[in-house]
Amino acid sequence: MEKLRIAVQKSGRLSEKTLELFNECGIGLTGGSGRLLVDSPDFPVEVLYLRDDDIPQYVADGVADVGVVGENVYVETGKDVVITERLGFSKCRISLAIPKAHEYKGLEYFQGKRIATTYPVILSKFLKEKNITADIHVISGSVEIAPGIGLADAIFDIVSSGSTLFSNNLKEVEVVMKSEAVLISTPNLSASKQAILEDLIFRMRSVQKAKKNKYILLNAPKKNLDEIIAIIPGMKSPSIVPLADEGWVSLHSVVPEKDFWNIIGKLQDKGAQGILVIPIEKMIV
Ligand code: PRT
Ligand code: ZN
Numbered sequence: 001m002e003k004l005r006i007a008v009q010k011s012g013r014l015s016e017k018t019l020e021l022f023n024e025c026g027i028g029l030t031g032g033s034g035r036l037l038v039d040s041p042d043f044p045v046e047v048l049y050l051r052d053d054d055i056p057q058y059v060a061d062g063v064a065d066v067g068v069v070g071e072n073v074y075v076e077t078g079k080d081v082v083i084t085e086r087l088g089f090s091k092c093r094i095s096l097a098i099p100k101a102h103e104y105k106g107l108e109y110f111q112g113k114r115i116a117t118t119y120p121v122i123l124s125k126f127l128k129e130k131n132i133t134a135d136i137h138v139i140s141g142s143v144e145i146a147p148g149i150g151l152a153d154a155i156f157d158i159v160s161s162g163s164t165l166f167s168n169n170l171k172e173v174e175v176v177m178k179s180e181a182v183l184i185s186t187p188n189l190s191a192s193k194q195a196i197l198e199d200l201i202f203r204m205r206s207v208q209k210a211k212k213n214k215y216i217l218l219n220a221p222k223k224n225l226d227e228i229i230a231i232i233p234g235m236k237s238p239s240i241v242p243l244a245d246e247g248w249v250s251l252h253s254v255v256p257e258k259d260f261w262n263i264i265g266k267l268q269d270k271g272a273q274g275i276l277v278i279p280i281e282k283m284i285v
Contacts (some may be wrong), residue, residue, distance in 0.1 A: 003044045004196040007058050007067035010049040014181055017089040022047075022279075044196050056081055059184055065193050066186075068194035073156065073178040080187070085201050087181040088208060089102045094119060096174040097165050098154045099147055104173045110134045110154060116146035117156035126176045144168040210283040213254050218267060218275040219243065220251050231266045232237045235285055252282070 009015045022029065029042045040049045046056060048064050055067040056079035064164070066084065072094050074083065098104060107130050114135045117123050127134055137152050144164050146152040158179075159172055183204075189197060220228045225240075232238055234253035241250040251272075255263050260277070267275060 001044055002190070002192045002196075003039075003046050004193050004200065005048055005064045006051050007048045007055045007064035007182050007245055009052040009055070009068070009119070012052060014068060014090055015068065016179065018087075021087065021204065021207065022090070023141060024207045025200065027200075027203075043200075045200070056184060059186055061237075062186055065189055066197060067184050068181055069184060071182050072119065072122065072177065074182060074184055075155060075177070078121060081184040082187050083182045084185045084197065085183040085204060087183060087204070090181040092158045092160045092177075092179050093172075093175045094122060094139050094174060094177045094179060095159045095172045096154060096156050096157065097144075097159070097170040097172050097250055100169045100171045107174065107224075109173070113153040115154045115156050116143050116152035119156060122177060123156045144170065151234045155162065168269040180234070206282045206284050208285070210280040212257050213280055213283060214257055214260060215252070215280050216255050216263075216275065217250065219248050221271045222247055222249060224270045225249065225251075228267060228270050228272060233269070244260050252281075 008018050019029070020245050022040075025043075027040050027045060029038045029047055035047055038049070040046065048058070050058060050064075050067075051071055052073055053068045055064070056077040057072055058064045059067045059081045060079035068087065069083075070090055070092070071083070072092070074081070096110065098109065104108075110127070110132050112133065112135075114137055115123065115138045116139050118140060120137065120138050123136055127136075137146070139146065139151070143155045145168060146155055147170065148168060155170065156176070162172060165172055167272055183201070185197060216232060217272040228240055228251065232251070232253040232255055238251050238253035241252070244251055264275065
């Protein structure tokens, strides 16, 4: 049977989260990451371990069918591949940063400056759009030390918590792009591989949806039932289970994680008690 070949970063910031997602999708992998090509006994895929920067090229060439990369790498490499799904992890910004002590009034700061980066394509496109002429100095690692050793005036690099910038006496002054892990694929997959990819995306979405929601159980006084149902409408409508005490019912529903604390406060105001909140593993709607 035909298999979908997925390129995954061999070791780095994307590897663990990617394999965790596959695992949650019921896709186990045989053998360790010591091997280049690994099979799944559960699902028609095989995983090809590569350096993240090489993944778009392998997918564009059809050596792999799909791949997981940071959006920044997808944009920087500019290969003939498409984003099929945003995966929501490894979120970061690609930003311009300058020495902390310097005053910053706007992009004019960068006119005629020397900027060190590993992302020259994204940076030069941005500077061109903004009519800034600067000297882009491409280096392959430890970009953050460039200003301190006199190699550059500023840097353009990935920022997550900002602590790397802070400890190198730099400050983030412009966010040029936001990035997260994305699933990329060749635009011309065979019909059978496309079907496997659709099944994979369906599973990924079920996992992502589950993470964004919580299962909630609570005891509600019957006199406020309508108001409580209006607060937690659930996927269709909440389940209502009678309790031995005639004035009360037990209510089961699903609530979005982001509204959670807001909802809890409203439920308490309406007399809800014994509220239990449980994580959901998969959610198919
Ligand atoms: O070896 P290989 O080439 O495969 O990996 P790599 O070293 O090129 O990439 P890797 O594993 O470092 O990152 C893979 C992807 O993770 C990146 O392309 C981004 O899409 C994403 N990502 C998310 C990050 C970060 N967060 C991040 N914080 N990539 C790098 N960083 C760096 C950042 O540049 C800084 O130097 O981590 C450092 C810590 O960041 P702060 O701001 O939290 O201090
Ligand atoms: Zn890399």
